[in-house]
Amino acid sequence: MERSPVKRHPFVALVAGFGAAALLFHFLFLWMYTNIDGYFYWAIGRYFTTGTYPFIAPFIYEKPTTVSPPLYGLFLALIGTLPQADILLHAIHLILFAITSILLFSMLKRIVSANTAACISLLFLLFPANVIYTGSMMTELPAQTAMTVYIYLMTRWFQSHRPAVLFWAILLAAVMTLLKYQFMILFLVSGSILVWTMHTRPSGARLPIIGATIGTLLILFWVGTNHAVTGVWGLSDTKKMPFYTNFVWDGRHFPPETDPSVVALRRYVPKTADRYAEYWDLEDYILPYTHRDWTKVDELLGSVGLAAVRTYPAAYGINGLRIFVQTLTDHAPWWHNLETFGSRDPVQPLFCDHLGSIRFCRPIIYTALSYRLWNTYVALSRAFYDLVIPPLLVFVFLPSLILTLFHRRWHIKFYGIIYLLNLVPISYLAMVESRYLVPYYPLMILIMAYGIQTVRVHIIAAAKKRTSRKANQSSVR
Numbered sequence: 001m002e003r004s005p006v007k008r009h010p011f012v013a014l015v016a017g018f019g020a021a022a023l024l025f026h027f028l029f030l031w032m033y034t035n036i037d038g039y040f041y042w043a044i045g046r047y048f049t050t051g052t053y054p055f056i057a058p059f060i061y062e063k064p065t066t067v068s069p070p071l072y073g074l075f076l077a078l079i080g081t082l083p084q085a086d087i088l089l090h091a092i093h094l095i096l097f098a099i100t101s102i103l104l105f106s107m108l109k110r111i112v113s114a115n116t117a118a119c120i121s122l123l124f125l126l127f128p129a130n131v132i133y134t135g136s137m138m139t140e141l142p143a144q145t146a147m148t149v150y151i152y153l154m155t156r157w158f159q160s161h162r163p164a165v166l167f168w169a170i171l172l173a174a175v176m177t178l179l180k181y182q183f184m185i186l187f188l189v190s191g192s193i194l195v196w197t198m199h200t201r202p203s204g205a206r207l208p209i210i211g212a213t214i215g216t217l218l219i220l221f222w223v224g225t226n227h228a229v230t231g232v233w234g235l236s237d238t239k240k241m242p243f244y245t246n247f248v249w250d251g252r253h254f255p256p257e258t259d260p261s262v263v264a265l266r267r268y269v270p271k272t273a274d275r276y277a278e279y280w281d282l283e284d285y286i287l288p289y290t291h292r293d294w295t296k297v298d299e300l301l302g303s304v305g306l307a308a309v310r311t312y313p314a315a316y317g318i319n320g321l322r323i324f325v326q327t328l329t330d331h332a333p334w335w336h337n338l339e340t341f342g343s344r345d346p347v348q349p350l351f352c353d354h355l356g357s358i359r360f361c362r363p364i365i366y367t368a369l370s371y372r373l374w375n376t377y378v379a380l381s382r383a384f385y386d387l388v389i390p391p392l393l394v395f396v397f398l399p400s401l402i403l404t405l406f407h408r409r410w411h412i413k414f415y416g417i418i419y420l421l422n423l424v425p426i427s428y429l430a431m432v433e434s435r436y437l438v439p440y441y442p443l444m445i446l447i448m449a450y451g452i453q454t455v456r457v458h459i460i461a462a463a464k465k466r467t468s469r470k471a472n473q474s475s476v477r
Helices: 010-029 036-050 070-079 086-106 115-127 126-135 138-162 163-177 181-200 206-230 241-252 261-265 279-289 295-313 314-328 372-405 411-429 434-476
Strands: none
Touching: 010 086, 010 115, 010 163, 036 070, 070 086, 086 115, 086 126, 086 138, 086 163, 086 434, 115 126, 115 434, 126 138, 126 372, 126 434, 138 163, 138 181, 138 411, 138 434, 163 181, 163 206, 181 206, 181 411, 241 279, 241 295, 261 295, 279 295, 295 314, 295 372, 314 411, 314 434, 372 411, 411 434
């Protein structure tokens, strides 16, 4: 029996070559950088490998903080044992970025033609936010890859119901929880699918049950480790603070001064202080009198946040919806200081030096124009993002999201459900911050592709029906 000839796509190969060239350019001429958030990942990794937490002012606490999940920090600590670790870190980020693009192409070509899928994947590879975050020592880029692999696995499971696929999806979701705590919802969703599988296909649930058991033990091990380090049960030593950040600082709702939480806060923070200040401004009032115990800051300010929620429950519900939509329309998802490389007085000068063997702001090939070109690129990218992306997300993504939720195919419906289950809780626990969308960019592209394709199919069907009706009327005449 002769094998069918392999279908060749010369245009796809050309696009892939262009994408590889773009990644090589990034590796040679661009660089790694970080900010205070990235510092916390590095610091927790250092703590678990050296036993010493490298505090910096003003973030000097009695105990190490687990506000940043441990997985990326441990990864940084591992590669930090090598000289010039920034080069290896940069290469690994670019490899992860390439994997994300390839998987996105693989899923898109089931919706559109291979050539169109290749073009979309290339645009994804060149999208400024992705290019910029590939050089960031943050979890957005690794989380984006992990999210794409998870969606790829779940798509295959819905199509094949193979136990091995669900096993890897559940196990990956557990590992992802230690990369970003918000991914715990993926583990719970995968576990719910496993429970359904146990009732409908008991024989196909044995291997996924093993994955769920291993994943549960992994998460519980981290919960125990977190308690041993911080004295707090849970994934992190930050438990109540998100309510303060979300509803008091960002939402501008403060409970009455007579509320017990405010009375407790006033023991440390005077009325003259800005009642809507961020926690890092107010913690300076609290820490000197609590033995620099971060959990006291979390308790005091978090209780104020919860009191505000109890005082204004309807406003809290509306505030979450506002953040959900405003996150889509917010400014470009990076910090303004990314346009200040080479400046004598940058916003955050600390991180253009090094953390261990990880150097920042130093490309492999440096030219006199490197920083100037980068700053110009970031400024132009910001203008492009602010002009193009918010309308695209509001007028294309949101309608597509609704269409996927009502799609007859479960793996497509699953895309919309997963997006809502991940982003709605964030909207009720965090401030407006468009960088929270970065890990979900591939998922959002798939949702838009299905939305546009659904509308296109309906338009074509309506046009054919019109044409057929006219033809029937002509034949009658």
